[in-house]
Amino acid sequence: MVRPIHNIVIVGGGTAGWLTAGVIAARHQGRMKTGFTVTLVESPSIGIIGVGEGTWPTMRATLEKIGVSETDFFRECDSAFKQGAKFARWTTGAADDAYYHPLMLPQGFTQLNLAPHWLGGGGGDRTFCDAVCPQGALCDDGLAPKMITTPEYQAVANYAYHLDAGKFAPFLQKHCTQKLGVRHVLADVESVIQAENGDIASIRTKQAGEIPGDLFVDCSGFSALLLGKTLGVGFKDCSDVLFCDTALAVQVPYERASDPIASHTISTAQSAGWIWDIGLPTRRGTGYVYSSRHSSEDAAHEELARYVGPRIKELSVRKIPIRSGHRELFWKNNCVAVGLAAGFLEPLEASAIVLVELSAKLISEQMPANREVMDIVAARFNEVTGYRWGRIIDFLKLHYVLTKRTDSRFWIDNVDPASVPDRLKNLLHLWKYRSPWFFDEFDRLEEVFPAASYQYVLYGMGFRTEVEPEDNEGTQSMAARLISENATLTRQLRAKLPKNRDLLQKIFDHGLQPI
């Protein structure tokens, strides 16, 4: 007998749970009439992690698809614009050592790779980022990536968000339950009932009894209740590659209500890790992610205090242990894990929430019609998701292996070849002689980090690809044209875009138009 997949049960009501619920429910709205259900079960006592405030530009499409108004999202989640990340002191550790990883592609990226031309001197004395893209200059100027007349979700310069994680989950909850027909059950899962083949038949809760389902999505956070605890899928530890295992988080108020809001994440390297700094309209979210093998908590606290300033005494610092790694499988039987239950890597490039979005999208698009085909879908999901985790690990490690810092064990240990994944080693070797471009390396349809991201980090950190001048000859004039077009665009955007805080205030006062 063919068993159709009709009842989706999501365990966990954090960012991962509600995003997954929204994406699935929006995609399968039409089937709701015929008995398709999405149920989200969430513990009333175990809180959500409540951190994770930087996203990828994919979030725009995700929110639009689930039918959220961007204006509401800005107003209710204290959201702000993010145009990329600035990495300070990662290369040499000097006070003026910084580069941008912006969200716009280099000018003309699909037609020509500008990197070899810049390496050959075609960008003059500009940094790679400034030579090929306006966004570093926009961030320097504290400008917003659009105007009040730009419609919701549309951009003048590509952007993602900074948001208040404590407000995001409740915001999504309201939308999912009121607009998308998601059933919300506040109950603690106490045990799980499995069928003979190992499938999860139902979950037994303290407050709401037994809840059966056809497909279970494990969004239970670090506890990985279903995929880890029940189905016994192992955890692949990555702390030999990425050393950070502890975070100290603190929310810092602005000194004056008129203080500028940075429109990019600032990541400043420290002696045993790095400090994130995320500007919301109401406050800055900051925190030190460090390796406890390389620093004591007291020393880390001291470094964070030096960054935040004396006010840290009045603020509450929260310690969050983190474990680098991911599940060996992400989908087993009729259970798929999303979010922290699937794994976690240090939040260096805000890759967690984007992976949640990509996973939720994959599940909803590939939603198995019945139990019989589910294993095929699961195998594909595992393959794609495994690839993505591997790529993210490589990309995060890239930020470390290019450092020239030798001022602490942390940085010295990070360049130890034994800690570098083989694939990354090979790529670095390859990139000595050929710069990454979208053709040759990054062929996946939904690559988490495009080749452009690798370019920005590589050349931002002073990596040199050897280029033969002859190789550039045929495309020299086109490169010169693209670089000069970028200079013009930069000038135009700097003249017309408003200050980040001013636009956020306007969105609060007047809203953005949907068209």
Added chain:
Amino acid sequence: MTNVVILNSQLHRTLRVQAGASARFGDDRRFVQVIANEFPLLAIHYPVFFAKDADTGAFYCGAMLGFDEGENLFLEEGRPQSAYRPLNLQRGPFYTAGNELAVDLDSPRMDGEAGEALFTPAGEPTAYLESIKAAMRELRDGLERTKIFIDTLMTLKLIEPVNIKVGFDDGTKRDVVGLYTISQDALRGLPDADVLELFRRGYLHLIYLMIASLKQVPVLAQKKNRRILAQSESLGLARL
């Protein structure tokens, strides 16, 4: 500079205002905000669109008077304008402040003896001033009503962006962006109940006036083209 003060029959008894249309007085505008009541008068001369306020992003209705910054193709210097003149231009240097009428004393419309008197020697408002007061009242209520009209259309998703591209005989092209109009596809797809509601509120009429006014775009382009030709002819003559 502006110097806006509340109008006072004592202080401003002898004030005169040049009410006519002229670039000198600030009629040199490419686009001017209008209200829904004006649509019947406007639509036979001007294309009427929605546009966004640069400061708030809010939609408003406006009449298109030209293609370039500061270009009002309906101005006929030295002669009274033949086309209906939008209230926002008719109002000249006047503003409303609360319930009072205010006037910009620094407006170029008020530099001297010429023009319309505001008060009789006895201090009574003149017919001109009464007409201004009426226009200001109409504008104020009309803006509110037009906003509700726009909100209704937005809710029904009846507004869509339109891109106007025109070429002129001197070889130049214009690409006018930032304008919006009625989506005729969305209109056709509207449920019966919504159509009836639009009709009962008088909105269907306004909608069709806006759609009809699109036909004024090529007329406006011809007007500009004639100017371009006239200009190049006079240049040609000068060279002879």
